[in-house]
Amino acid sequence: MHNAVLLSLLAAVATVVAAPGCTPKPPGHVHASTGVIKCPLVFDGRVKTTTQLADFDSYSTSLFNPDYVKGQNLKWSQIIKFPETPNAHFDNDTYKPFEVTISDESIFQNQRGFRRAGLQFQGDTNNGSPGSKGVKTIHFSLKWDAQRALNLSHEYLLVWHEAADYSSNQFNFEAGTIIGQTSLPRDTYKVLNRRNSQIWSTPILRNDWQNFAITLDFNRNTLQVYYSKGDEPLKSVTNAVSNDNSGEGQYQVGMLKKPTGTSDVVNSGYQQRNLNEGLIYGSLFVEDSANACVSV
Secondary structure, eight states: OHHHHHHHHHHHHHHHHHSTTOOOOOGGGOOOOOOOOOSOEEEEOOEETTOOGGGGGOTTTOSBOTTSSSOTTOOHHHHEEOOOOOOOTTOOTTEEOEEEEEETTOOOTTOTTOEEEEEOBTTOOSSSOGGGSSEEEEEEEEEEOGGGOOOTTSEEEEEEEEOTTSSOEEEEEEEEOOTTOTTSOSSEEEEEOTTSOEEEEEEOOSSSOEEEEEEEETTTTEEEEEEEETTOOOEEOSOOEEOOOOSOOEEEEEEEEOOBSOSOTTTOOBOOSSOEEEEEEEEEEEEEOGGGOOOO
């Protein structure tokens, strides 16, 4: 009798585990990280777990501008992927990471030297944007994808703030070999100021999330960098250094891969064929850092 009861109980448990609706969530989407946003949000780029790829293609469902900045014949649903990986520092279990990829078709307008896919927050207008006034901090986390590894012999812009007249960027967050600055190690993430001078860098990790925050004080014309890895709290890694933050403009997040072998990087140069590269993003948002408020 005892064995019969035990077998009956085991069968019941098996039935519950296999029942429809009881399938565990994918392992990459259930890790609740410890980071807490404590400052008012200006733009929120954290992607909900319920988001579908097609949601990136419509103004009514996307957090970002569905029309820019990407290959003319591509939709964002063809560019973005949802990787299976633990969540980043500020992403609780209602959010999931996303990956920005580039391919041979990632040619924006006639910029044939670049391969480019850059997300812009909806509401981040080129002039008069709330993201270009006062004191703002952009947060983002990055994770390497070994299946779509970057070719670090090239220069990559990954996060930047482009001035409204398109003549320069207030800052560049980059990886790889910086054109004209080949003495800088290529296997690092780098923050460059408006004059394209490096102010901070850190080695690119292959297995851990790396978390970054960049504070732009548009009143005092300064820039400050914060960093951590894994689920550790962010710490300041620079002082508030002088920087020209004038000219308003917009944030871009994704990838702009420059060519090699040319002085005209916009229009010509070498890019390998059958390109399939990507970088995983999480914990993406811009917060209001008035009164020195920065989420860590």
